[in-house]
Amino acid sequence: MSRAARWWLLSDLHLDASDDDPRRPGRELPGFLRREVLAARGPERHVVFVGDTFELTGFSEDESLARLKSILDQHVDTFRTLQECAALGVQLHFVCGNHDVELARPSVSASLAELLSPVEPGRVRVHPWFLHVPGVLVAEHGHQHHALHRIPELLRTAVNGTDGLDLPPLAAWHAQPSGSRLSRAGAVARACLASERAERRVRSDAYDVLLQSESRRLALDEDVVRELARLSRFRTVSAVPHTATRIVLAAAGRSIASEQAPAAAGRFARTLEASRSGVAWYISAHTHRALESPLEDCSTRYINTGTWCSDVRGRGPDQSDRQAFPYAMVDVTPAGETSGGLRYWHPTAGS
Structure with missing residues (x-):
């Protein structure tokens, strides 16, 4: 069976029930999905939102359901394009971040799947902790390694709600x-x-x-x-x-600056490698600093997918050019070999 696939990973859109972010990630995302994802042909297609896709935390269950719908109603073009992706066979993945931990609630994740893919809800998957593709990649938001945002009993969210x-x-x-x-x-x-x-x-x-x-x-x-x-x-x-x-x-x-892969990323990758479950790519987000670098003492490569909102904290191209939107792309051949890296999408010039 062929393992060929293409993965697009992006994060920290922070879509809200309003549309007042100057960078307008909700207006830019549909163009990216249409020109980069839907235009691609060949292998399986996966789009991964690596956390903080929505401003959706601190609400009751009913409030979370209502707020999710209001966010999607505010970003109609994004909503419809995600529906189109799912209808055309693209697998959509949502990794929970500290700003959208409510997605881990079973009722909220089911609602998201029903809204985006009513015919085939399985086209939408929510990952409360991290996404693991054996031998290929791990994608987690990264807040679990940050004491100020860590939720120790994260998995209890997915069972009992937050x-x-x-x-x-x-x-x-x-x-x-x-x-x-x-x-x-x-x-x-x-x-x-x-x-x-x-x-x-x-x-x-x-x-x-x-x-x-x-x-x-x-x-x-x-x-x-x-x-x-x-x-x-x-x-x-x-x-x-x-x-x-x-x-x-x-x-x-001001903010605390860091332009290198976090030590936790290396510990995570080496833990997998030591158990013969190593992956080629470790992808995280959370810091709003787009970055690609090797990890110490292991073969895994690190990518931080930065942010599509206006709170850019890194020193990459997106700091000087706010029309540069970071994402990771990983290609997998039929034999399971991988290639890819950090990319920047430009609405007017392509990637």
């Missing part, structure tokens, strides 16, 4: 915009304590049942999945000063 999951420290700070600094600091302290407790529950037998189920979905050994779940861990001693630094820099209109 109700009851505690906010990460930075999210707890932003959740009280009208509160005093003291009350907001208290929210961060409570979030840190809740995250510490959640990390202990990740190591419990009850959570291990979820990991076993996820290992079957991911086609990975249970021990490997268990190790990956514990690869990054929330620690108050490092998270609190990092949170404080982020808050101060954000108030000054």
